[in-house]
Amino acid sequence: MPLVAIADRALDVGALAQELAADGGVGAVATFVGLVRNQNAGRRVRYLEYEAYEPMAVRVLERILREAEQAWPGTRVAAHHRVGRLEIGEASVAIAAVSAHRGDAFAACRYTIERVKQILPVWKREHFDGGDVWLEGAAVHPDDEGARESAHRIACA
């Protein structure tokens, strides 16, 4: 299983964790799974539609994992993001981070989702009762040090 992927099928965070934890030196696994919620900004969400600039998104995921693994030496991280139509309760993103100890695994996992939110070229269109809207979040260049430090601060909070 590749450590990064833009996938059009159900995500499996357990498989990601297993892939990383096969090494006997691992003492901690932290995982994060983002799910499609049934309400947002006062609207009743029917489903979400995710779109990625795929070759770029794969490279950006690889970059984020390198950043996390450099910030917390000894950690290893895997991250998959879904595309296509996702129903309520389905997983849109799955991240696993492993380390010798829990602190670094939690931090690397949190850092990874914060960076995904900042720079991964993926977009979601929310289909709600009565219409649809493209959601727009961050516009951050990956070399923007301030944004990176902000993700790092959140990861260490």
Added chain:
Amino acid sequence: MRVTVRLFARLRDLAGSGELVREVSGPATARAVWQNLVGEFPALAAYEDSMSVAVNADYARIEAELADGDEVAFLPPVSGG
């Protein structure tokens, strides 16, 4: 020279297409391609300050010089996760 323009999410909707091939007189920057696009699809102007640029599937600056055959993408604010 000829470049391929990629547009995503709402930018794609506004332009009516996610992939356009455009001739630009070189040397040209990503900014020049964007300005031509806004001329063609004025609604894109709303994204002037919030869009990001990628050249050949890597983040780039709007001032990046393009080469013949490059793929330049304009990205609205991302919303993954």
